[in-house]
Amino acid sequence: MKGTRDVQVIPWQGEEQIVVATDASGGVGEKAKDHVHVPYEVVSYYAARVALLECMSVGATPFTFLVQNFSGDEPYQKMIDGINRALGEANQAQATIAGSTESNMVLEQSCLGVTVIGRVHQSALKIGITPKDAGIALLGKPLVGEEVVSQEKDVFPLKQFDELLQEEGVYEIIPVGSKGVKYELEVLAATNEWNTLQVPVNGNVDLTKSSGPATSLLITFDGTMEALLKAKYSSWWTTLASKIST
The missing domain is CATH 3.90.650.10 (PurM-like C-terminal domain)
Structure with missing residues (x-):
């Protein structure tokens, strides 16, 4: 396993590698005590944006999205909508989405975590390939x-x-x-x-x-x-x- 930049690059099958990227958001959303008040679709869109950019920037193609929702059951679909928007804009609509919601405890502020998993051939990995005259x-x-x-x-x-x-x-x-x-x-x-x-x-x-x-x-x-x-x-x-x- 190789840790580089803000992603994990994990050897998989042959020369194929798995790339994992993640992002978290806290205190941003629709709850009264949030520091920044924006719709949940916007919160999840930008969280998904970060993870997608990190994954795709090293040459990987995302194939699945994992969602950790700590803001309650009601916002979950809104968050999925925001993630789907991000996937569409990034031309990665093929990626699947799975998630979980903390519904036993009610938090006073919004919290969201997202993880994207992609794959890349070793020869296409875009890390450490910049020449000195760039x-x-x-x-x-x-x-x-x-x-x-x-x-x-x-x-x-x-x-x-x-x-x-x-x-x-x-x-x-x-x-x-x-x-x-x-x-x-x-x-x-x-x-x-x-x-x-x-x-x-x-x-x-x-x-x-x-x-x-x-x-x-x-x-x-x-x-x-x-x-x-x-x-x-x-x-x-x-x-x-x-x-x-x-």
Whole structure:
């Protein structure tokens, strides 16, 4: 079993590997004591988004979704609806869904956990494959809490993610989570076995801010493709480095 990035990569049959990714949400939902009040469909959509991005970004195809619902029986179907929306936008509607609800105890705040399981051929695994002359860009803006809803236009769309995965000039994609861009850059350096990673700081990017439900993504790309990629994803694109310095 190999732990890399925010996923587990587990050897399976022959050269096929299983990829497991997960996400959790707490204090966000429709209960009176939640910190952020949004419909449960939105809560589950964004939780599913995180897990899907993590799984798919390393080249895996999701085949099943597991749901851990601690918000009561009534919201369960709403949460499933949100997950189905995410699966549809990610072109992964084939994935099955199974789940469980804590119905013996009533919690005062909403809580949800999701796990996605996918499979990938070893040769297609997209971890640690970035050459040292690649560029780095941030797609989307780090957002958290109410910002995710109020600044939705700055969230990199899940609908575009499958297309991004197919881009010939993109080497790796790393969803940015609660630890921020700087942390994910350190992960990128570690998985590519670079001693250091010096990235010119873009004054428009807060490198330590939480990116909530993976509202932004780091990508490494072929520098000769920068103009083309930037034009295609201009609504969300911020160049961090046209060439990596290690």
